[in-house]
Amino acid sequence: MSVVDAPSTTVVRAPRSTLSPRFLASELRLILGRRRNQAGLLVLAAVPVFISIAVKSTLSQPGQDAPDFFRSITGNGLFVALAALTIELGLFLPLAVSVVAGDSVAGEANIGTLRYLLVTPVTRLRLLLVKYVGVVVGAFFATFVVTLVGILMGLILFGGGPMTLLSGTQISFGAGLLRVVLAAAYLALGLSALGAVGLFASTLTEQPIAAMIATIMFSSTSFVLDSIPQVAWLHPYLLTHHWLDFGDLFRDPIAWNNIVAGLVLAASYAVVFFAAAWARFTTKDVTS
Amino acid sequence: MTDLAVRTTGLTKRFGSQTVVDAIDLEVPTGSVYGFLGPNGSGKTTTIRMLLALVAPTAGEVELFGEAMPARAAAVLPAVGALVEGPAFHPYLSGRRNLHRLDAADRTADPSTARRRVDGALDRVGLLAAADKRFRAYSLGMRQRLAIAGALLTPKDLLVLDEPTNGLDPQGTREVRQLVGSLAGDGTTVLVSSHLLAEVEQMCTHLGVMHVGKLVAQGTSVELRSDGNTEATVETDSPGDAARVLAELGLTEIHTTASSATGHLGEVAPEKVVAACVHAGVSVVGFRVGRPSLEDLFVSLTGEGFDVSG
Numbered sequence: 303m304s305v306v307d308a309p310s311t312t313v314v315r316a317p318r319s320t321l322s323p324r325f326l327a328s329e330l331r332l333i334l335g336r337r338r339n340q341a342g343l344l345v346l347a348a349v350p351v352f353i354s355i356a357v358k359s360t361l362s363q364p365g366q367d368a369p370d371f372f373r374s375i376t377g378n379g380l381f382v383a384l385a386a387l388t389i390e391l392g393l394f395l396p397l398a399v400s401v402v403a404g405d406s407v408a409g410e411a412n413i414g415t416l417r418y419l420l421v422t423p424v425t426r427l428r429l430l431l432v433k434y435v436g437v438v439v440g441a442f443f444a445t446f447v448v449t450l451v452g453i454l455m456g457l458i459l460f461g462g463g464p465m466t467l468l469s470g471t472q473i474s475f476g477a478g479l480l481r482v483v484l485a486a487a488y489l490a491l492g493l494s495a496l497g498a499v500g501l502f503a504s505t506l507t508e509q510p511i512a513a514m515i516a517t518i519m520f521s522s523t524s525f526v527l528d529s530i531p532q533v534a535w536l537h538p539y540l541l542t543h544h545w546l547d548f549g550d551l552f553r554d555p556i557a558w559n560n561i562v563a564g565l566v567l568a569a570s571y572a573v574v575f576f577a578a579a580w581a582r583f584t585t586k587d588v589t590s
Numbered sequence: 591m592t593d594l595a596v597r598t599t600g601l602t603k604r605f606g607s608q609t610v611v612d613a614i615d616l617e618v619p620t621g622s623v624y625g626f627l628g629p630n631g632s633g634k635t636t637t638i639r640m641l642l643a644l645v646a647p648t649a650g651e652v653e654l655f656g657e658a659m660p661a662r663a664a665a666v667l668p669a670v671g672a673l674v675e676g677p678a679f680h681p682y683l684s685g686r687r688n689l690h691r692l693d694a695a696d697r698t699a700d701p702s703t704a705r706r707r708v709d710g711a712l713d714r715v716g717l718l719a720a721a722d723k724r725f726r727a728y729s730l731g732m733r734q735r736l737a738i739a740g741a742l743l744t745p746k747d748l749l750v751l752d753e754p755t756n757g758l759d760p761q762g763t764r765e766v767r768q769l770v771g772s773l774a775g776d777g778t779t780v781l782v783s784s785h786l787l788a789e790v791e792q793m794c795t796h797l798g799v800m801h802v803g804k805l806v807a808q809g810t811s812v813e814l815r816s817d818g819n820t821e822a823t824v825e826t827d828s829p830g831d832a833a834r835v836l837a838e839l840g841l842t843e844i845h846t847t848a849s850s851a852t853g854h855l856g857e858v859a860p861e862k863v864v865a866a867c868v869h870a871g872v873s874v875v876g877f878r879v880g881r882p883s884l885e886d887l888f889v890s891l892t893g894e895g896f897d898v899s900g
Contacts, residue, residue: 313655313669313747314662317697324694324701332680332691414678418740421642421674422695423667588644 329436350386350452358459379456386452396521399493402440403500404514406433411508411590437497445490471554485548495568498575505583595620595779601650612803625790626783628800634783668698671741672750677733681726711739730757751782791884801892823852825876
């Protein structure tokens with residue numbers, strides 16, 4: 303687009319800066335200030351606390367049939383975070399992201415504040431961008447709260463020290479910590495892609511609950527389809543297909559194949575659904 | 591620079607097969623207080639939503655201060671304050687926090703003066719004392735005031751107020767009228783939609799009347815209300831004789847009550863009426879010349895009855 307000097311009318315006002323963080327800051331305060339979201343975070347944080355206390359109080363190694371990370375908890379506290387992430391990935395974390403993403407546009411439409419934001423004016427693209435960044439920050443925040451509480455509880459109850467990987471080799475505590483952070487970031491990116499689905503759903507309705515349910519259904523359906531061998535051809539395209547592959551970060555050497563595939567898939571979902579949200583929202587009559 | 595703050599040409603909106611706004615040519619002169627009238631459901635709010643680029647027109651064009659909408663919305667709308675179909679805020683935030691959120695979304699607003707401007711706007715609508723209450727605890731009148739405050743966070747060249755006195759008590763209604771008056775005095779153009787005729791009558795320089803999606807009348811309020819139908823009323827003991835005199839003079843649409851006779855003056859000079867009555871021996875107890883009320887005009891344009899149009 304070419305830059306043309308604005309006509310010399312008195313009313314046209316230029317933005318003070320192209321990048322204004324004020325609206326984003328306000329959005330983040332809005333998300334984090336909601337009682338509902340704070341209560342949700344408490345539930346997310348309670349899971350690693352519960353896991354660590356449960357394992358500690360049995361005073362013995364979890365049985366051989368326990369999931370991978372559980373068997374390693376007593377050896378190194380860092381595994382509490384990974385066990386908690388594994389458990390919460392099925393429902394709690396996708397639900398948290400669905401709530402924030404589903405509420406993003408539909409929530410404002412529902413109470414009518416959307417029209418006031420748009421006439422302020424906030425351009426529709428900028429509104430979607432700020433809303434999506436809010437969802438992404440929310441996804442990272444939720445994932446890292448689970449991870450940090452898991453690490454803290456693990457270190458308090460089981461101690462740290464070198465980490466024994468799933469493949470049997472040992473790495474230093476620092477390297478182990480780094481891999482836990484990488485795993486959390488990988489999952490947060492996958493959840494952010496789900497957030498784009500939620501953002502799109504949120505532009506389709508004025509009922510935030512409907513958008514939230516649609517989004518959580520989307521992730522649950524992905525998990526279900528991923529477990530049905532008859533539709534194996536579909537599996538590589540399912541958003542959740544590579545989520546549990548974060549375990550590959552704890553092999554030596556790291557098996558990057560599935561991780562990279564998961565990141566490409568997440569990026570594709572994010573781009574496609576953000577574009578769909580924009581296409582829908584930019585032409586929508588706001589009559590709420 | 592155009593001298594029209596708002597101009598629409600052939601503005602039309604259809605929802606499905608229903609034409610809600612039908613080819614209207616709205617002209618709001620810069621500096622005017624424009625009363626946008628019409629019964630419920632006549633298309634006022636849809637028109638306002640099109641002016642503000644919330645709803646895309648099916649056909650026709652909108653210009654604000656000569657800038658095409660919605661293409662130039664981002665450049666023009668910062669100069670426009672709007673109250674659209676009632677207040678809407680986050681219920682669990684305080685009034686002040688809600689205004690700060692709106693201000694944060696405005697990229698043309700200066701962050702360093704936000705606190706002063708927000709409190710100034712709250713003060714202007716008399717809400718400063720309740721600024722830290724949650725919005726959900728506000729009464730309807732307080733909510734309406736907060737929405738007006740939201741439209742005044744930065745200096746505006748155009749205010750679009752959709753039913754601004756909805757839910758306000760008589761005191762609040764008067765305050766809004768004074769507020770509109772003082773803003774207009776500063777040179778702000780005001781487009782105020784309402785179905786409350788008395789309030790519009792007292793503050794508007796221009797009028798537009800909507801009926802079933804069409805703009806059935808538009809002009810200065812003086813023009814519209816003196817469309818050759820000024821009324822003269824003779825109060826008398828013998829209304830029948832008076833009516834006869836009025837008819838001889840050429841007045842039209844004459845009707846009588848037990849103590850008066852009334853007719854449309856047309857081209858007849860008012861002073862002739864009294865002289866003629868006295869000359870004919872009709873005792874004149876009182877004499878009144880008046881323009882029809884806005885309500886008469888409104889009813890004559892939009893019809894009587896309780897039907898919601900459309």
